[in-house]
Amino acid sequence: MPATSRRHAIAADLRTQITEGHLKAGDRLPAETQLATQYAVSTPTLRNALADLQAEGLIEKIHGKGNFIRHPCSRIVYVGGGHPLAELPSPDAPLLVTVRTTQLHAQGDLTTLLKVPPGSSLVEYRCLSQEGSEPRTLARIYVPQDLAPAHASNDSGWTKALADRLSACDHRSTGIEETVTTRRPTPEEAALLHISPALAVLTITRVASDKAGRVIEAVRLILPGDRAEATFTIHSTPNEEGSEG
């Protein structure tokens, strides 16, 4: 019953060839017309099968060049729970982070997220981290204008500046709320993260507030759904549990 359609059969065949190593990471698949004749199907059917693999993150389609086996996932682990910086495990290649700083005025979602009136001045840091040439994560950090450091974000000092500010926030914050959802990426996100528009992303929204309840930072993390996970660990201390019966 599951293999009723040819597209599923073809996708399953290619999938096992990939996962079992008969097709290596980085390799190019035969041309779609060739694969179509090989599987004795028409090109649309063959392409539908490839679309499934693309949505699973197994292959990457590049217009004019071919279909390529994606490199096996080096998993991205977001560790929640209010750590000063959400740490990622040591990657195989050096991490490269490009930051784009933008000043903007609150509108739409941002007003409710940051609990500020529409039009408030904000600073957005868009951080795209790459492992070698592979994009890993996309983060948008929003900070009220008056809390943002007044530094020219040069490549060398941005990490330190961000870390300083974040640790300062952490010391002041009394509450951190993290929300995890999933959705399909916007075309821009798909392009930046180098993923298929059909591959869902994991979004993590992290809001930190200070003692007065003011939001001092909001982070929107966009992670490719095929290689990302978020973990939240708590060590319950029975003494603090004054809960209901």
Next chain:
Amino acid sequence: MPATSRRHAIAADLRTQITEGHLKAGDRLPAETQLATQYAVSTPTLRNALADLQAEGLIEKIHGKGNFIRHPCSRIVYVGGGHPLAELPSPDAPLLVTVRTTQLHAQGDLTTLLKVPPGSSLVEYRCLSQEGSEPRTLARIYVPQDLAPAHASNDSGWTKALADRLSACDHRSTGIEETVTTRRPTPEEAALLHISPALAVLTITRVASDKAGRVIEAVRLILPGDRAEATFTIHSTPNEEGSEG
């Protein structure tokens, strides 16, 4: 550039008609052949456009009947952080939960998840909760055989039994780890949750351990990605922060 393809244009047109209320929830769309002539495209192109809407959770395709506008999402909120039972906000319709109890032996993922040797006796509770006739969440709860309550899971008493066991676990547990990922649903999950196979699900894996480090419960939650979110809130207590300089 974004609206190059007809399928996107058609999908966008229908999307606005749905979100703006010109097409009401529960309504049936015109037949695909009719829509195809209406938009002056071939049936495959029209169907591709509908596939996009289906993957977004906006419409539901029912073979032999038609395409229907899905009811607007009543959001499912999973509250993490080790609460005895992850609570959901009050639904519009009464919640109906069906539980299927299965005894099985650990293998594959379950051995690493529960930290038990392969072949260990486990009890699986598959809980499908519905809001009226709409499926909401799918949970698989795994408990070591010797920790499972020896009750015949009848419909009336299951909730109490589960709650009792869970709260007991909570008092004993020293650690709860919750992991959130996203992926495409299995065909079974898509059928149970009544969602498109192309619509990603949010998966939450929750593992509770006792003081000795033994896993006393593992929960796999499957939530439809278009209407679910998981939140984790912490209130940092500065005294406990003995962190770096």
Next chain:
DNA sequence: GAGTGGTCTAGACCACGAG
């Protein structure tokens, strides 16, 4: 220009649901 993937057509045939 040669080779590749991206989109689309105008049908055909099958499977499902309801009368």
Next chain:
DNA sequence: TCGTGGTCTAGACCACTCA
């Protein structure tokens, strides 16, 4: 039986990449 969606065909034409 009829109308519906599900799958597939055998091409056509366009857009992109690279030499």
